[in-house]
Amino acid sequence: KLKDAHCAILVVKMKRTLIMFSFILLQLLLGNSLSPKHSSPKPNAEVTVMGFVYCDVCSNNSFTRHSYFMSGVEVRIVCRFKAASSRTNEMITFSANRTTNEFGLYKVAITSLDCADVDSLASSCQAKILSTTRNEKLVDRL
Incomplete structure (x- = not known):
């Protein structure tokens, strides 16, 4: 039973880590696509x-x-x-x-x-x- 409990805790931790990783990845992807696009300033010719x-x-x-x-x-x-x-x-x-x-x-x-x-x-x-x-x-x- 201790082994099963340990495996269950490990699975829960992995699920939490996977969910957090997915959430962070989603924020990065959506954050970049939703943020206003700033074109790089064209250097002035001199x-x-x-x-x-x-x-x-x-x-x-x-x-x-x-x-x-x-x-x-x-x-x-x-x-x-x-x-x-x-x-x-x-x-x-x-x-x-x-x-x-x-x-x-x-x-x-x-x-x-x-x-x-x-x-x-x-x-x-x-x-x-x-x-x-x-x-x-x-x-x-x-």
Whole structure:
């Protein structure tokens, strides 16, 4: 009789464990299917445009041992790129003014380009020197 009682207790414990396991599994399955779906946020496309300005002492449009970088030069950066939609041929234009740092570098970060064909952006930015304190032949490299 002790053996039968022990087996009965073991069966009851197994049933309880099975019921609890089934209940937990059901909660997991239903909880995931009933909870509102949150789509993972789409990462924002970002492009950084960098360039430098230097003085071309020899006036040959290349950097030589006589050239030097210019700080404090104001530069206007203009980028044009195609909209990402296949239903339109619209062009998006972005422009910003930046001042070169002590190494002649300027940089602008263009964020939130979700509506742009970012691949078309790489070769469609131009920079123009707006002002400088010196009257030297300046070259801008983007």
